[in-house]
Amino acid sequence: MAKLDVDMVKVGQVREATFFPNPHADSPFPLRATHLDGLRAPKVVLTDDARIQAGVPVMVRVEEVTKPKRDDRGIIRVAYARPAPFRLEGVWLDPMVARKLQVLLESGLNILLDGPQGCGKTTLVRAVCDQLGMRFVFFNCGAVIEATDFFATIQVRASESGAPVTDFVKTDVLEALEEARETPDERFLVFLDELNRCPESARNALMPALDATRRVFHPIENRFLAIPDNVQFVAAVNRGRAFSATFGLDAAQLDRFAPLQMGYLPPAEEVKLLRRRHPDLGRETIETLVAIADAVRGARELGQGLSVRATEEACLYLAHPLMEGGGERMIAEVLKSSFCGRFDGRWDDVTSDAGAVWALVERVLRDRRES
Ligand SMILES: Nc1ncnc2c1ncn2[C@@H]1O[C@H](COP(=O)(O)OP(=O)(O)OP(=O)(O)O)[C@@H](O)[C@H]1O
Ligand SMILES: [Mg+2]
Structure with a gap:
């Protein structure tokens, strides 16, 4: 693998790196990287910048290079500059849509992907999660009949005596909301596919999850569940012909999302x-x-x-x-x-x-x- 020369690393430069926890636990720098812009760095790259997340590629600014003359000593100290551009394996994305999506993902706002059928909405969101190290939680709203279906399904089974018993089974969405509270360092992306396909009334019941209230009714425990900040919602709608037909979401529902239009790849x-x-x-x-x-x-x-x-x-x-x-x-x-x-x-x-x-x-x- 090619190596960067120490003379090429200058204070003020912005370069890409991916950090991992520093194995030296007593170091004042909790994160360490070994490469800059994909090339082996001449010295270990260290940071104590809390905005940098382990495992996620990021653009960093070089703050200091110590002991440049020594091969065996010195460090490159860096700070967060901006997120790394998306590099999505096997997925084509319009560059402007990519930038907007990146801003929205950073903001934590709910996102509504609006694009014709089979233009790559689901593929894109999955790839974004891979790249950003987010947990991808897929939910198809097309199967929702009433509001509680987002969070639990009812299953009937025979008890030992043979009498039917009904069980509430949590959906992946509810599991994720609960798990997100336990693991605040992980980020969860809940993908609500075909949001326009579920009944209006069910969609309305989801609205408090999507606005400042940020809570949902837990149908199994009969209580409200607050949605932690490490959960972000991305919905997809498909309005038949690109951007002409309406898609059933009313203005108030639409307003809770930052809409983003996608089209077919060129x-x-x-x-x-x-x-x-x-x-x-x-x-x-x-x-x-x-x-x-x-x-x-x-x-x-x-x-x-x-x-x-x-x-x-x-x-x-x-x-x-x-x-x-x-x-x-x-x-x-x-x-x-x-x-x-x-x-x-x-x-x-x-x-x-x-x-x-x-x-x-x-x-x-x-x-x-x-x-
Ligand atoms: N921009 C793209 N880049 C890479 N693959 C794409 C792209 N657009 C579509 N595809 C391919 O087309 C197929 C359908 O994509 P996908 O399921 O993501 O579309 P969608 O917009 O979610 O469709 P639907 O509206 O039916 O939910 C996949 O095999 C995917 O790999
Ligand atoms: Mg899809």
Whole structure:
């Protein structure tokens, strides 16, 4: 591994480092790093800055380099400068959305991710948790019928005598809220997926958890549970067609979140992503699929977006030996199900959405043939 020269480390510089607890327990510096900007540091990097969290990459300012002439002595003392930029493995994120998301995550505000179906909302939040060392708590609101469903489910079982007994079982959300109180050093991200899908009344009951009240009713212990500061809520909504349709959240509910809009990744990025995942499939084929998907996503008359799952599914088909050798005709056949099949109607019914998608498939294939 390359090593930084001590002359290159100057007071005032900002560099990236990841700290871990200092094994020398008697040191005045509780955190230690061995690398700066991914290069081996010429001296041990130490900090006593409480804003720095172990295990989380961070940008630090060099405050002092002691004993620069000695190889075996001296330290590089640093202080917190700002969070490290997101570097999300395998996930593309618009750079401005990335910055906003970073600010919001630092602020602790509730976040509402608003983006068309399959644009990577869930994937993104999971990756963010990995990078920031936060605990990811997934909850699908689509299955919620009443308010208590957020926190407990009722399960019926037979008792020893055979009579039915009902048990309350805590949901992952309730488990996380309780655990967060026990482990204040850990950060929890509660992901409320498809928040727009649960009934209005259930959503309303969640509101005190999301505003300054920050408490929820514990349905098993019949008491209020305060939500600790190390819990942050991120909700996702999916309003069919990108940003046009309404999504059911009323203004008061919406106001408790900082909204953040996401879109599909740009075609060039989607090609890169699919090529990484399907290295055996030719570039030409992937570019064609993405060009068609882009046309479908841009068609205003269609009532919904087209998930990246759809382009992935098409790649999966086309990479299979059973589908080999069909060229453009095979792409069209696959898209009858993978693209058209995700819309209302049938590919051969020109009056339906699926038929409109089919027309786009044929048009893009023709355009590419002619160009
Ligand atoms: N920007 C992206 N970067 C990397 N992968 C992506 C991206 N967008 C979509 N994908 C891929 O597309 C698939 C669907 O993504 P994901 O489930 O995160 O979407 P979503 O927005 O949560 O969808 P839904 O609205 O249906 O909940 C995943 O396989 C994911 O890897
Ligand atoms: Mg999702």
